[in-house]
Amino acid sequence: MHYFAFHVCCLEAIQYGPKDGFACIKNLKEKTEKHENSRKHIDNVISLSVLGSVSIKERLSEAYRLSVNAHNKKVTKNREISSKIIDCIKFCGHFELPLVGHDETDDSANPGVFKGLINHASQIDPDLRAHLESNAAFKGVSKTIQNEILDCLLQIYRDQIRINTKEAPFVAVMADDTTDVSEHTQMVIVLRYLVGEEVVERFWEFFTPENQTADGLSKCILDQLNTVLEGNAEKLIAQTFDGASVMKGKKGGVQAKIKSVYNNAHFIHCYAHQLKLIMQNAASVTRGSQIFFSNLSGIAAFFSRSPLRLNVLTKHMTSRIPRPSSTRRKFHSRTVNKVYEHFEPSKNAWRKYRVHQMLL
Known part of the structure; x- marks a missing residue:
């Protein structure tokens, strides 16, 4: 000094x-x-x-200083409004609710969850209401802004996962693919790692592979692993898929292609799929179970293959009986639950159809 x-x-x-x-x-x-x-x-x-930290323009011009202060206040207010809009989007995401409605016009009776939530919040928040009513240039509730906010949230979420995986001693990857209603294949990738002493599973993202071959699926997984692990190949110690041959093949399967890049990534058959196969095989050896599931699938097929039968069923039931699938185990439980919940109406529909056939 x-x-x-x-x-x-x-x-x-x-x-x-x-x-x-x-x-x-x-x-x-x-x-x-x-x-x-x-x-x-x-x-x-x-x-x-303070040399160099104070703008000379603010010293020389009072009007410029006032305009800067007004701009800063406006920016702060816009950030507060944007924070409230983001909270509404996060609310919809937390409860897995769709943001966009079929009709989002001002006089619509059902504008969608997000816009309905914004309208409700504006009734109890004067600042938000004033913003929506007076701001014509930027309201922040359009579909484009919603998608941009979701992309930003996803980027922050994925950055946090990369930080956690960088600190974690070991990482495992789980992947599965399915075909949606539009006949497009979607793959989901889930990462499993340690945060402190707690084992956590984190969804990474949905992807559309180039094809359903081992090359296409493994390329999609390897591209994402390279983004997550950032060259730390020794951290990946496990890969978990279903029992399909394209996934578990010892020479040309997805697990073999991933192991050729990540030597420590041992393949483990998905326990959820193993449990499904064990229960299915255990139930199939008993005569009663075979008859039950055969009749169960027959009920759905019987009513779905004839417009006349479906019309009779519709008069007694408000919803259809889903047909069970041999590859999607959840559809078996849906069929059982639907028949159990509407057992009496389905019996009445069956009797009605038999009487109708006897009168012909």
Whole structure:
């Protein structure tokens, strides 16, 4: 501090002091310490500390300073409004609710969950209501803005996963694919790793592979693993898929192609699929179970293959009986639950159809 004060004192002596400076320097230390406590020195030190941090435009123009303050207040207000809109989007995502409605016009009776939630929030939030009513340039509730906010949330979510996997000692990957109602194949990738001492599973993203071959599926998985692991190949210790040959093939399967890149990634058959196969095989050896599931699938097929039968069933039931699938285990339970819930109406529909056939 003394060295710095010495230079400041020299500058001040040149600017404000006598031209000949100090005649004797043996008292320099005493004069310097005295000068450190002077008002002039303190003001100069403060001016030096803020040098370059204060805009000269704000010093010279009061109007410019006021416009900057007004702009900052507007930005702060817009951030508060955007935060409330983001909270509404997060609410819909938390409960897996669709954001966009079929008719989002102002006089629509059902504009969708998101817009309905925004309208409800504006009734109890004066700032949000004023923003929606007065701001014509940017309201922040359009479909485009919704998609941009969702993309930002996804990016933040994935960045956090990358941070967690970077800190985790081990990582495992799980993947499965299915065909949606539009006949497009979708693959989901889930990561399993440690956060502290807790094992967590985190959804990564849905993907559309180039094809359903081992090359297409493995390429999709490897591209994402490269993004997540960032070159730390030794961290991947397990890969989990179903028992399909394209996934578990020892030479040309997906697991073999991934293991050729990640040597520690041992293949483990998905326990959920194993449980399904065990229960299916255990139930298939008993005669009663075979008859039950055969009749169950027959009920759905019987009513779905004839318009006349379906018309009779519709008069007694408000919903159809789903047909069980040999590959999707959840459809078996849906069929059982639907028949159980509508057992009496389905019996009446069956009797009605038999009487109708007897009268023909």
